[in-house]
Amino acid sequence: MSVLLDEVPARQEVPPVSAGGTGRGAMLRGLRIVAAKVGSALFVLWGTITVTFVVLAVLPGDRATILLNVRTGQTIPRSAAELAPINEKFGFDQALVVQYVDYLKALLQGDLGLSYQSERPVATIIGEQIAPTFVLAIAALLLAWALTVAWTLLTAGRGPRVRALGSAVETVLAGLPQYWVGILLLIVFAAQLGWFPVISGASAAGTVLPVVTLAVPLAGFLGQATRSEFDRAIREPFVLSARARGMGELGVRGRHVLRHALIPGITLSGWAIGSLISGAVLVETVFARPGLGAVLVNAVGQKDFAVVSGIVVLITLLYVVVNLVVDLVYVVVDPRLRGAL
Template sequence: MTEVSSGLTRRSRTASGSQPYSGVSGLLRMLAVRIASALFVLWGTITVTFIVLSVLPGDRATILLNITSGQVIERTPQELAPINALYGFDQPIGEQYLRYFWQLLHGNFGLSFELQRPVAHVIVEQLVPTFTLAISSLLLAWIIAIPWTLLTAGRGRRLSAFGSAVETIMAGLPQYWIGILLLIVFAIGLRWFPVVGGSSLTGIVLPAVTLAIPLAGFIGHSLRDEFERSMQEPFVLSARARGMSLRSVRLLHVLRHALIPAITLSGWAIGNLLSGAVLVEAVFARPGLGNVLVNAVSNKDFALVSGIVVLISFLYIIINLLVDVIYLIVDPRLRGRS
């Protein structure tokens, strides 16, 4: 955790100390580089996903026939031939990849073997609960991290050390263990929340807290490092000399500088939350992509697995691009100068 937050802090310092892009053209050039990098990462994800699913054991035509018929039996070549021709399984691997890639470019994720429905329809139905859980967890993590940082950072060595220790413990807690503990205490014991999460407002509280606690530890640690460094900057003394109270300086000036590395961390956090939702949705029996993905992997539903993986990767890349834009808004030193 320390290495992650330290690396983000160094990134913010390097960016603030480097020569900014000049004018609108420089800003557009920077965005073009980021977009090109994002597209390259997305292409790599699609390619790796295709390769991994292609080399997994098990004949896809046999699996499809077994799922359709409900019988796990050996299939004859005569039975498999029409399925292989229909889905292109009998084509060379290069042609299969080009067909797969071309379909993705047109928004065609294929047909789910198990559900016999377009993968895009299945994903759209389950995306909202998962994304709602991820965003709720991220907001809750920030709500926990910011007050904790303001309360303990820059207020003496002992209090700061205590705050840092709590953040380290929070960041190291396994999400699966947190979920089971919250379920036992608050759902089964106190009965404040439903045992089965569902899609209700009360049903999302415990899953969101489960994901938010470790993330709040990471964000808090990143905030603390930059917050305490910013407290030593000359602008703090200047603001105090103008008669501004210490509370106002901490809240209006120091916190703004401390947010920069934590915002960058939030871009990484979305991908982590989407993957963590797989476990949390299983623990709380919530609808979402997590349960669908687990079932698809168990049933070797290759089209559905690849569709979910590609979509999550795409969302992760888009969110990180948005974080880069917010990064420029929060830190004026990184904006282009006309």
């Protein structure tokens, strides 16, 4: 007994772990993780900007000659006197390194340059057409996720035949070309049935078919990733525990299993935003819809490299930002990851 009593003061003298120190340590770890992710994102953005600049700068032919020929509609040799004003205006007479540094400085200030054809700010041109493309991409992503969740809950974790059917449908949808889906929907629901306008425009009714065109293949792709994780998670012990507590099948599948199954799909959502905006180029052309797609097609046709590079930089920036947000969403969806921050 005396030995045990002697041990009590010794135990009381041990200082407790400071909650503040633990909090500061977790905060520092979180800041390091965030800094690493931001640094990686900035590196990707810088690399894309650099590659875009180099590719457009080393294209065959003199840029001033190309721009002057496009403006006049005549492909003829140009004199130095004709090219001098263009070279001076857009800085083509500077060394390539100087052009690159000036380009980076302008981007840091939010200046995407001037259009080579209209001589308007590229940011203004993009700003005028960015809203329809964003609406199209976000609506398509939301619809794709709605289709994915509904189809996964309906067919995943079921009997072999139902699982096989669900997987087969997802494989077929994921392999459908977007332009083919768009043309098919346009012929059936616009030209024949007349339910939607043939020329989409910016109306709400005209947005439906373009959104479905982008969402259907993406839903198949997201469904493939979600299904495999759903089938794995439904065999985990926590599912058996939830059922033992009396939770119904719908609650188990919707509240517990689906939450784990969404993680791979959330990863793909960051990639999907870039894919949807890129796919909008074709979809907006098929449905004669305003947006960045039409601007990009016109810029490429007119050799307006400033507008092309501005759109590429914007899409890359969006891709980087969305992927950073996805990393934060991980922590909300998967409690196991909260200890990392």
